[in-house]
Amino acid sequence: MPEMRFSxxxxxGxxxxxxxPSLVIKDYFVPGESYKLxxxxxxxxxxxxxASDRVEARYGFPCSRALGQLVRLEAAGRAYSTHPDARVAVESFDD
Incomplete structure (x- = not known):
């Protein structure tokens, strides 16, 4: 499976x-764009x-790294939840 990193x-700041673990991120985000939190x-x-489901379909188990990344993003996002105009920018794809 083609994995990728994105910033x-x-x-x-x-x-x-x-x-x-999948290029599916490219279907959801555009580098250089920012999104409301x-x-x-x-x-x-x-x-x-x-992405995790694709790993599970192929290898028989979900991708713990993808699910861990999601947990990390959601935890970090909580720090900005009181800021209604907070935006997150997708800087780049590094696949």
Missing amino acids: IRWPD TVEACYS LEFLAKSREALTI
């Missing part, structure tokens, strides 16, 4: 490298779940 920038988290949840 995001949180509302406070922190850049984070992220992981997906809740939209970003919803798209991440859907894309990383699909």
